[in-house]
Amino acid sequence: MNKPLCALIAVLAASGGCNTDSQIYRDQPLVAKVETGMSKDQVQQIGGQPLSITQRTVEPGTCFDYKLTQAGHQQPYNVSFDSQGKVDHKSFMTCAQWSRAQQKAREYSPSTGGMGGGGY
Template sequence: MNTPLFALVVVLAATGGCSSDSHVYRDQPLVAKVETGMSKDQVEQIGGRPSAISERTVVPGTCFDYKLKQAGQQKPYNISFDDRGKVDHKSFMTCAEWSNAQERAREPSHSTGGGGY
């Protein structure tokens, strides 16, 4: 499997639960209103202060951790910003989990190309 395809598979697998979570939490302001390209200030106006702010470890930028609450349950949610401070990703995982998914996606394939020993 080539590296870009493998990276896509890893990221999709890591975010696989998002569709059901999106349905449950779709009315939460962070899920419903935050869009790619928004600034940190715009996100904080919608969702308030995050529970944690961290620097991204794989690609330069920042990540906000939130905890969404719905019907007595709590779910992690992150909003990730590029090095210009604009939203480039959001998902139902912590910033640390998102960083780990990005790291795994960047790891070289362990494939030997079909001719290895």
């Protein structure tokens, strides 16, 4: 596994693991039905209009913010789309949080002089 991907996984685990119990929301339509490769229209048919739509800042694309509600609790959730408008990521964080996680992972990339040493 490459080092930037490992760094991204570590950042996501640290930032997302403390915020939610994904089991609570696993039956929510956005969590249960949205899959990688779906279009924006397909996602909106499942989850409705997002709270906000933002342009991604690290990789070209778009991100939809939603708020999941279950048993009186609310949890942010995002669905992120690549430059072709297809789902490439979803997680229990806001689009802004996801963008920061991607940026941090990129900062640790060997190609940008971060920790990680030499390339392959």
